[in-house]
Amino acid sequence: MLRGFSLGRARRFSEYLKNMAPGVFLQELYNQPGVIGAICPSSRYLARQMARQLPIHDDGLIIELGGGTGAITQALLNHGVAPERLKVIEYSSVFVQRLRQRFPDVDVxxxxxxxxxxxxxxxxxxxxxxxxxxxxxxxxxxxxxILQQWKLLLHDGGVAIQFTYNLRQPKWRRQIQANQTNSKVVWANLPPANITTFSFKTAKLHHITNECP
Ligand SMILES: C[S@@+](CC[C@H](N)C(=O)[O-])C[C@H]1O[C@@H](n2cnc3c(N)ncnc32)[C@H](O)[C@@H]1O
Known part of the structure; x- marks a missing residue:
């Protein structure tokens, strides 16, 4: 019984490592640190909280930006987003290839x-x-x-959900012309992250004076 339990856990852990692909992530981080901008993939807690920010009654497309290893893609699917409603945009060809293998029903x-x-x-x-x-x-x-694109595409509905490791005021927050509708810190991530949700519908310019270092 105990042995079966341990084997099950070992199998799940090995599946998790395969999906998380720490080697691929580190290699991409080494090759283009500014583009990756993180020391490891998003934790499942962060990914789950990102998915929970989705509007409940909306049938529009869900656009994921920077899919990476797919932690958030998986959480969006687990949350109930149908694969045909999801589009993932990714800049790194290495991650694109992996995402297409891992999520054959999603448009990457x-x-x-x-x-x-x-x-x-x-x-x-x-x-x-x-x-x-x-x-x-x-x-x-x-x-x-990127922020201009959000304004263009979301001006008459939809929300933008973004996480940041800067728990104070990242510089881009001063540039975003949107209303902040929610903010939540997820401590179970390396490093902890702040998820912020924005609406562009009746966007007024936000005047925030603090800057990120
Ligand atoms: C913090 S990592 C993603 C972490 C991801 N949630 C995961 O768990 O693997 C940021 C991702 O954004 C992608 N990226 C950076 N600049 C981009 C751009 N201009 N357009 C699309 N993707 C971009 C990077 O290639 C990387 O996969």
Missing amino acids: IHGSAADLSQLLPSNVKIGAIVSSLPLCSLPGPITEA
Whole structure:
């Protein structure tokens, strides 16, 4: 009994390691640190909390930005998002290949979130943008272009959900022209992360004076 239990746990742990792919993640981090912007993949606690921020009654597309190893993709599917409603945008070709293998029913698009509107069908309804993008470590003009895309695509509905490791005020928060509708810290992640949700519908400029270091 005990042996069976241990074997089951060992199998689950090995499956977890296979999905998390620490070697691939570290290799990508070594190759392009600013683009990855994290020391390890998102924990399942962070991923689950990201998924819980989705609007309840919305049938629009869910766009995941920066799918990486797929921790958040998996949480979105576990949360009940149908694979055909989900589109994942990923910049790294290594991660794109892995995501396509791991989630054959999900549309994984190789490209930059800075060009988001060109990567999606026109006039599509978006329920939420769920982002793991390292907005603090990407070059300033890329972050600006990404935030402009959110404003363009979400101006008449949908929310943007973003996490950051900067628990104070990251610089991009001063640039985002949106209303913050929720904020939550997840301590069970390395490092702990703050999830913030934004609505662009009646967006007024947020004047926040603190800056991230
Ligand atoms: C913090 S990591 C993602 C962590 C992911 N949630 C996981 O658990 O593996 C950030 C991801 O954003 C991707 N990324 C960075 N810049 C991007 C861009 N402009 N467009 C799309 N993806 C981008 C990186 O390649 C990386 O996969």
